[in-house]
Amino acid sequence: MRLLLRSLTFSFAFLLILTFALSAQLKREAPPEPPILGFSPPHAAAEHQLEGTFQSIPSPEKAREWHRIFTAEPHPAASDRNNQLADFVADEWRKQGWEDVTLRRYDVLHSRPLSISLEMTAPVHFTASLREDAYDVDPDTKNPAVSGSYFGYSVSGDVTAEVVYAHSGNPEDYDLLRKNGISVKGKIVLVRYSNPYSYRGFKALTAEREGVAALLIYSDPAEDGYTKGKVFPDGPWAPDSHIQRGAITYDYIVPGDPTTPGWTSVPGARHIPPEEARSLPKIPALPLSWRDAKPLLENMNGPESPKDWRGALPITYRFTGAVKVHVKVDMDTSMQPYTVVEARIRGSELPDEWVLLGNHRDAWVFGGVDPSSGTASMMELTRALGELKQRGIRPRRTILVCSWDGEEYALTGSTEWGEQFADDLKKKLVAYLNVDESVAGAATTAGPEGLSFSPAAVASLAPMLVEASKDVRAPSGNSLYEVWRATVMRDSKASSPPLDSALVETRIGSGSDHTVFLNHLGRPVINLGFTGDYGVYHSMYDDHYWMLHIGDPTFEYHAALTRIWGLVALRLANSDVLPFDFGANGAALEQFLRELEQKNKVEQRRLALKRLHVRIAEFEKAGNLLRDAVAHDLLSGSTSPEKIQRLNEMLLQVESDWLDPTGIPGRPWFQHLLYSSRYTYAHLEFPGLTEAVEKQDWKLAAQQTALLEKAVGKNTRLLRSAQSSWEKNRP
Numbered sequence: 001m002r003l004l005l006r007s008l009t010f011s012f013a014f015l016l017i018l019t020f021a022l023s024a025q026l027k028r029e030a031p032p033e034p035p036i037l038g039f040s041p042p043h044a045a046a047e048h049q050l051e052g053t054f055q056s057i058p059s060p061e062k063a064r065e066w067h068r069i070f071t072a073e074p075h076p077a078a079s080d081r082n083n084q085l086a087d088f089v090a091d092e093w094r095k096q097g098w099e100d101v102t103l104r105r106y107d108v109l110h111s112r113p114l115s116i117s118l119e120m121t122a123p124v125h126f127t128a129s130l131r132e133d134a135y136d137v138d139p140d141t142k143n144p145a146v147s148g149s150y151f152g153y154s155v156s157g158d159v160t161a162e163v164v165y166a167h168s169g170n171p172e173d174y175d176l177l178r179k180n181g182i183s184v185k186g187k188i189v190l191v192r193y194s195n196p197y198s199y200r201g202f203k204a205l206t207a208e209r210e211g212v213a214a215l216l217i218y219s220d221p222a223e224d225g226y227t228k229g230k231v232f233p234d235g236p237w238a239p240d241s242h243i244q245r246g247a248i249t250y251d252y253i254v255p256g257d258p259t260t261p262g263w264t265s266v267p268g269a270r271h272i273p274p275e276e277a278r279s280l281p282k283i284p285a286l287p288l289s290w291r292d293a294k295p296l297l298e299n300m301n302g303p304e305s306p307k308d309w310r311g312a313l314p315i316t317y318r319f320t321g322a323v324k325v326h327v328k329v330d331m332d333t334s335m336q337p338y339t340v341v342e343a344r345i346r347g348s349e350l351p352d353e354w355v356l357l358g359n360h361r362d363a364w365v366f367g368g369v370d371p372s373s374g375t376a377s378m379m380e381l382t383r384a385l386g387e388l389k390q391r392g393i394r395p396r397r398t399i400l401v402c403s404w405d406g407e408e409y410a411l412t413g414s415t416e417w418g419e420q421f422a423d424d425l426k427k428k429l430v431a432y433l434n435v436d437e438s439v440a441g442a443a444t445t446a447g448p449e450g451l452s453f454s455p456a457a458v459a460s461l462a463p464m465l466v467e468a469s470k471d472v473r474a475p476s477g478n479s480l481y482e483v484w485r486a487t488v489m490r491d492s493k494a495s496s497p498p499l500d501s502a503l504v505e506t507r508i509g510s511g512s513d514h515t516v517f518l519n520h521l522g523r524p525v526i527n528l529g530f531t532g533d534y535g536v537y538h539s540m541y542d543d544h545y546w547m548l549h550i551g552d553p554t555f556e557y558h559a560a561l562t563r564i565w566g567l568v569a570l571r572l573a574n575s576d577v578l579p580f581d582f583g584a585n586g587a588a589l590e591q592f593l594r595e596l597e598q599k600n601k602v603e604q605r606r607l608a609l610k611r612l613h614v615r616i617a618e619f620e621k622a623g624n625l626l627r628d629a630v631a632h633d634l635l636s637g638s639t640s641p642e643k644i645q646r647l648n649e650m651l652l653q654v655e656s657d658w659l660d661p662t663g664i665p666g667r668p669w670f671q672h673l674l675y676s677s678r679y680t681y682a683h684l685e686f687p688g689l690t691e692a693v694e695k696q697d698w699k700l701a702a703q704q705t706a707l708l709e710k711a712v713g714k715n716t717r718l719l720r721s722a723q724s725s726w727e728k729n730r731p
């Protein structure tokens, strides 16, 4: 699965921060900064030297070789090929010098197609191909192992009914149909991917709630096809037969194996019956290419749909009329083993503090971008870190790496692994660094600034990520930091470059393997990747040819991603003081809260948020003071290892304190008070409070506000006591 692009709120938030940060910067003189956040000067010098060695190892040519291996065959979860690749990864990691290489097995409810068909029975007969066309220039497209059209976890069914077009299949679209006197009960509904962006599993749930009998989702060229630019194999966008496969699981309610909600699926675990699983859909559904959807749309003869419902096909888009189809979906839903590969390089000084790296291995087809670009970057990273270790250079903290399985189905491998090792992870995990797609864009069409660097991070880690980007070279030869600023400016159409405090996207939705660590275990996460023109997501054309000829022909972006990923990992693993910045965290929280108030026009008489603002301001101030005191003492050398260790324990505790074990209302698995995701996978801050405000449930909103005040207050006290114990022992 793929991460959401920068949020729509970005440019507004960006302006706000720009204004605030500008005025703040003019007023305040910056304190003297240590050469690397969290490092004493001698350790920073050693770190820079080590990083120089590290950065000389990743090679674009090797990344290309890894990419070819992982994309050679289709490798969906539970396929023989994906399991062979698990063994391959394990063998390579052993050869690279990694320790404790282990295959973790989970027995999970899986879903795969047996037979799928779709035909129009009226007003004319038409049989959908449900297949993608092969191209001579790309022999992989002729591989007989490529699947046709299906959705993971669709139910089996055989439905013949009239077709209704429901735009994006969002609740407001069904409202408009109702207003026009059109019922969808018992009908087959045809919707688009997706305007505005929405996870297909939310379209399935919405259709189910509306009483729809079967759901068809097609890719309109307006979204990812010829209207955007040249199509495959000549360009990055989707050709007419492209099919966007995917899962339609309701994993925004609870991810992982649908039959073990909240506990791990190790062999022998208890499973609930599938009928009781909250995350399984209840209607059959299918993805379609626009070539298969067009005959259905153009044979309708009912009322015309409104302008904003029209896509880019040269037809009249209508609500309904005359079109009847027969859809048959036969799925095998049985227990299958998934495999997570795990390895570590034990830390030389703090083996029980962990920095975790991860990428999923399973792909819908070849996975050129999703996920094998990330896998290629990861294998170069493990090769480089392994080489350092072979030369006798161990990180201070333990670095763990995982190759996840079944991410595409329900974030399954990472969720089951996270649930299995929850107790350890809550105590030991410093941060999780996720890369799903390392290069999800075409360098060949990206223009002079190149692909966008689009990371997301919890706000406390944003400053260290910005700092690390200054020491990595981008493919253009400039620093990654400069490229980042230039591409954010370009993408947000701003007239001046963003300030550092506005560079990192600190809003984090779901849709990848960071979810269990952030939302369930309360550990900080960073997602890394480059983005750009890319229209073949989850189709057969997302393959090696796409990457080699269109996406990243030199594989320089793959290597650059390896370098920034490694640098962030090494700094987290080697720092004296963990580089969390709770001042930056507080500033982000204040901004989230202001956006919530403005967007929902919250009135004081309905909900009092003043005290929460005050608590957040206190937290921000305590965070700033602590950060500056620590930076000062690190620079002057007036610290001791014991003192630093005590401080680090407290810093880790701050992140843990955002967890509420009762979870957010209605979704107990999601326990983070600051971060969750919407049912569309979009980011959602202060989830319990925001959802209560949006429902205008003011009593619940007041309760959620009180919970937040309490958590923020507790963390402010923790930061203050961290600072006083830090300063008390000053020599």
Ligand SMILES: [Zn+2]
Residues within 6 Å of the ligand: 001, 002, 360, 370, 371, 407, 436, 437
């Ligand atoms: Zn993915």
